Amino acid sequence: MSDLLSIALELGLKEDEYSRIVKILGRQPTKTEIAMYSVMWSEHCAYKHSRKLLSKLPKSSPYVLQGPGENAGIINIGEDKAIALKMESHNHPSAVEPFQGAATGVGGIVRDIFTMGARPIASMNSLRFGNLSNPRQRYLIDGVVDGIAQYGNCIGVPTVGGEIYFEDAYAENCLVNAMCVGLLEGEKIIMSGAAGPGNLVILMGSKTGRDGIGGCSVLASEEFDETSANKRPSVQVGNPFMEKLLIEAVLELKGKDLLVALQDFGAAGITCSSCEMSSKGEAGMELDLDKVPQREPNMAAYEMMMSESQERMMAVVTPEKLEQFMEVCDKWEVPASVVGKVTDDGMVTIRHKGRLEAQLPSKSLTDDIPIYCPEAKEPPYIKEVQSFDPLSLKEPDDLNEALLSILGSPDVASKKWVYSQYDHMVQTNTLLLPGSDAAVVGIKGTNKAIAITTDCNGRHCYLDPYEGTKEAVAEAARNIVCCGGKPLAVTDCLNFGNPEKPHIFWQFSQSIEGMIEACKALDTPVVSGNVSFYNESFGEAIYPTPTIGMVGIIEDIKHITSIAFKEGDAIILLGETKAELGGSQYLKVIHNKISGKPPAVDLEKEKSLQEAVLAAIKQGLVSSAHDSSDGGLAIALAKCCIAGGVGAWISLEYNNLSFAQALFSESNSRVIISCKADNAQKIQALCENNKITCQNIGQATGQSLSINNTINLPLGKLRDVYEKSLEKQIVGGKS
Amino acid sequence: MKFGVLVFPGSNCDTDCHWAVSELGQEVDYIWHHQTDFNGYDCLILPGGFSYGDFLRSGAIARFSPVMKKVKQYAQTGGLIIGICNGFQILLEAGLLPGAMKRNDSLKFICRHVNLKTENNQTSFTNKFTHGQVVSIPIAHNEGSYFADEATLKVLKENNQIIFRYCSETGNTSEKYCPNGALENIAGICNKEGNVLGMMPHPERAMSDMLGSSDGRMVFESIIAASLQGRGKRDE
Structure with missing residues (x-):
């Protein structure tokens, strides 16, 4: 194996990706160029699988x-x-x-x-x-x-x-x-595309050090194993004070119209900013690394190109505005240095100590990247978990205790x-x-x-x-x-x-x-x-976790609505509770089981529900609103009571469901509304128009939560469990 | 009247303080930390934040800022100064107020509404409060545990310099209602002359019921009233 190929592999590139680089360039890449491709073609920067x-x-x-x-x-x-x-x-x-x-x-x-x-x-x-x-x-x-x-x-x-x-x-x-x-x-x-050949490229913010080298390629684009702790040097160190200065300086630069383009240094540092700004601006960039303010002596070109030192940005500025630009940076005590200029050749050219370290077509780093369409196959666990029937489990005898256990579990508390x-x-x-x-x-x-x-x-x-x-x-x-x-x-x-x-x-x-x-x-x-x-x-x-x-x-x-019940309010449940305990907090906390079919979402119904709720709020009919989700209806009611400092007297009709299902099912498209008694009818009419099920389930009153005379819990107890459980488990567990 | 809000690198409640006094219809300017020649202000506000990143110790670098020389002169000539949170810490470091600030006893940053008991309503900062009035104003700090030695504490008490104490909803100032371990629940003090106030809670964050409380308005309204009565010396 050639030395260059082994460097490429070490930096996380694959063998065929290395061949692709040689083909693009029509020559062997330099060590700095390999480093640049390794970060730009990393999953983290290139999204090549997604x-x-x-x-x-x-x-x-x-x-x-x-x-x-x-x-x-x-x-x-x-x-x-x-x-x-x-x-x-x-x-x-x-x-x-x-x-x-x-x-x-x-x-x-x-x-x-x-x-x-x-x-x-x-x-x-x-x-x-x-x-x-x-x-x-x-x-x-x-x-x-x-x-x-x-x-x-x-x-x-x-x-x-x-x-x-x-x-x-x-x-x-x-x-x-x-x-x-x-x-x-x-x-x-402010956009990020570098424009105007001859415009100046400025590096502003912190100095460049050896921290975070390979953060995106080595750290974020590989699985972890027992050597993960050795990756600690790949983690960057933050300086929020510099960030605060940068915020103010950038906003002042924008206000005075002193910027052509701006890009922050995220993953892959100077490499990423120079390539992306060039590529987006259909331009090129020439950088002289000797002009980059460095935190440590004797940094190699590839180290500077890969460093993920924090709180740095790259700005493009016209030569006429340089003086004014520097005045703003001086005022905020933000270091800034001219490190190069915009060119029209579409190439990112990097010089260091008089040597040409890299000369790459910017598009080859951002657009001509390897794209993968991996095979997708349903994992065998899916059929197994989805065939599990939560009703096969014995319901707990004491549902009051069950409610408190769920309310105090760290997810819900x-x-x-x-x-x-x-x-x-x-x-x-x-x-x-x-x-x-x-x-x-x-x-x-x-x-x-x-x-x-x-x-x-x-x-x-x-x-x-x-x-x-x-x-x-x-x-x-x-x-x-x-x-x-x-x-x-x-x-x-x-x-x-x-x-x-x-x-x-x-x-x-x-x-x-x-x-x-x-x-x-x-x-x-x-x-x-x-x-x-x-x-x-x-x-x-991990569990697949697409955070929205x-x-x-x-x-x-005046439309802002909280979850807090108000004394005397009528309580209305919008939407239907179904037999959907799969994947619920109830299964997890009470039965120590993560299984079953999770609640389905009928998007049409969801949209109608949301329209009805928003219309009711805008018409001033609503005093509180809270969606029923994690932990189910019982938990949602408890939270509305705690927030409002008032109890509730609730009577649920639950037809074909068991009482535990009525309390803890996590069916979607449900919202608990409280309102003045006079407004209840108008809300019901709105729901009928939107074809949304709507039940009057009780009233906010007293100092305890009572559901069908079976759940009976004093507000003080609920609040205590809800507000103190997490701290107890984090801090209390330390001894 | 005219307020001046000091801006140090890292101040982050400067715009909130600016907004708060503007809401009350007052004139207000920002004063940059390099400025040494300002005049014409009836009250200076040292806002919260992390001046100079709070490196070394909260307020320890800000006290050397060029603007602080002028602030000291302003204080000596009787001008009204209010330091809030980091501003209070700077006033302590600069020696304009006695005592020091330690980290919260929980060693955690704490952001929440707290109750304060008005211990002295005869000042330029509290004349709109009633004596003993309990108000709700939020805190947000990591180093808010006020400390002073016994001799200093004695002097503070003798001169009625303790302005606010942390308390319960009903005004009980027992230790258990102290959020941060401050000595005798002290949340705010003034100097002997009564023209410099430091407080950890943020009155500028309690300007309307939508923000959770409007009790903070009284602090600024008190300053305006005092200024109209000619208290505090307009610095010309």
């Missing part, structure tokens, strides 16, 4: 100003304002080093937002860990939450919500999906311990505090607000990736509607195992099919996103 399927996702609607392909997607919210949104994974780094892994995950996604010229106004995160009884999992969650808190709090972007689930399947591969939303004012969006560590109020726009169905962030200077949510039930996706993904989209939209918003767009973060395995690729393709269908039905195009494959350790993959981040618009802040 590109084909992703292209089928719906991408446009009248609201979409920018679809996938830029640093973030952008949707129009009117009044000359727009919202940028993007979600991204930082799973592999977080599994290896939780604090820095999660912190730099936040830094990366926030940079994607302000790179477009949007001020970051809210962050969310979707996390998955293994069972908390394991001390390593407690270490991981503690580190990840601390990392998100330290980074997010420092840069002054509120972390307003998210979700956390615990399953054994994530024990070796925790998931850290970070989402950020930004506000654009006026028409100008309040995440207060987590979100109280996040500054969720800075920027003074947080109009619904964490713990609601969706986060609600006001837009100053207007009467509008946006609702943001992330959703994915990994268990359901494992049991049926198609229905599970449909559900993730449907539930995200339902959450936004329950807060008074109209769902507008999706950013996704698709977490799967090794796509080269047919069973995994089957999960992925089923999931994409489900997403296409649901996003079309609910008019929520996918405007940005990220795929994270190879979430596997010792041959075991969704943003909706609340036209008037």
Whole structure:
């Protein structure tokens, strides 16, 4: 084997990919060039296993100003304002080093937002860990939450919500999906395409060091095994203070119209930015690495090209505006150096110490990449789990105890311990505090607000990736509607195992099919996103976890609706409860079983339900709304009571179901509404028009939750279990 | 009247403070940390955030910022200054207020609404409060556990310099209602002269019921009232 080929293999390229490089160039590549291809053609940067399927996702609607392909997607919210949104994974780094892994995950996604010229106004995160009884999992969650808190709090972007689930399947591969939303004012969006030969290429932000080399190729595009801890040097280290300065500097540069193009350094550092900016701008770029500010002496060209040092950006500026550009950077104490210029030859040319280190056609790194269409094959477990009948299990004698066990299980219990560590109020726009169905962030200077949510039930996706993904989209939209918003767009973060395995690729393709269908039905195009494959350790993959981040618009802040019951309210259940205990919290917590057919989603019914709920809210008929999902109706009712500080007297008709099914089934397309007694009839009429089942099930009153006189639990007890369980299991378990 | 909001690199509540006093119809400017020659302000606000990344220790670098020389002069001549969260930490580091800030006893950042008891309503910052009034204002900090030695604490008490204490909904200031381990539940203090206030809770985040509380307005309204009465010296 030639030396060059063995370097290529070591950097994660395959033998035929190496041959492809030789063919493209018509010569042997240099070591630096191999390094550049290895990162640009890595799964992480090139989406070579997912590109084909992703292209089928719906991408446009009248609201979409920018679809996938830029640093973030952008949707129009009117009044000359727009919202940028993007979600991204930082799973592999977080599994290896939780604090820095999660912190730099936040830094990366926030940079994607302000790179477009949007001020970051809210962050969310979707996390998955293994069972908390394991001390390593407690270490991981503690580190990840601390990392998100330290980074997010420092840069002054509120972390307003998210979700956390615990399953054994994530024990070796925790998931850290970070989402950020930004506000654009006026028409100008900063794009990333380098334009104008002779324009200057500027590197701004932190110096370049040896950290994070191979982060995307070695760390994020391979499975884990016993050597994973050795990959710690591949994790980057964050500096949120520099990020905060960059935010302000970039927004001032945008305001003064000093930028031709801008791109943040994500995975693959200088390589990725120079290639992508050149390729998108139909241009080339010449860089002199001697001009790159370096943190360490004697860095080789390939090290600089692959470094993933954080808080760096690449800007293209006209020579006339250089002085003004540098003034803004000086003001914010952001280091900036001219490192090269834009050319018209379509080549990325890299020089170091007078030597030509690389000269590659930019398109060959971004567009002419190897595309794989792996084989998809249904895994054998699917038939087995789907044939399981939950009714074969004996129902517990004490359903009060069962309810408390589910309410206090870490998936369901309040995440207060987590979100109280996040500054969720800075920027003074947080109009619904964490713990609601969706986060609600006001837009100053207007009467509008946006609702943001992330959703994915990994268990359901494992049991049926198609229905599970449909559900993730449907539930995200339902959450936004329950807060008074109209769902507008999706950013996704698709977490799967090794796509080269047919069973995994089957999960992925089923999931994409489900997403296409649901996003079309609910008019929520996918405007940005990220795929994270190879979430596997010792041959075991995580549950397929296609996290859906969704943003909706609340036209008037008076429509904002919380989940809190109000004393005296009538309680109405919209939608039907079916015999759908498959994959439920009830099965998991009470019977220690993850099996069965997960709840199905009838998208037409879902849409009618959401229209009815939003219409009722807009007509001012509703005092609270909450979707019934994880844990079923009983858990949803308990949460509405706890939030409102009032009990409820409930009488359910459940026909052919057992009482446990009525309480804990996780059927989709259900919403609990509370309203003034006078409004109940009007809501019923709305439901009839939309052909939605609607039952008056009781009243918010007293200081305990009573369901059919069988469930009888004092509010104080419910609150205690709901609010304190998670902290007890994380902190209490340490001794 | 006219407020000035200081901006250090890493300040992140500067725009919130700016917004809060604008909401009350007041004039307001940002004052950059390099500025040394500003004048014409009736009150300076040192906002929250992570000035200079809070490297070394919260507020430890900001105190050396060029603007702080002028802030000290402003304080000495009787100008009104309010430091909120990181702003309070900077005032402590700069010696404009006595005592020091430790990390929260939980060693975690804490962001939530807390209840505060108004211990002294005879100041330029609390004249709109009633004595002993319990208000709800959020905190968001990692280093908010106020500490002072016994002699300093004695002086604080003798001069009525303790302005706010953490408490229960009904105003009980027992230790168990302290979120961060602060000495005697101290959430806010002023200097002996009464023209410099430091508080960990964020009144600018409690400006309307939509944000969870409007109790924070009273802090700024008090400053406006005091200024109209000629308290605090307009720096010309």
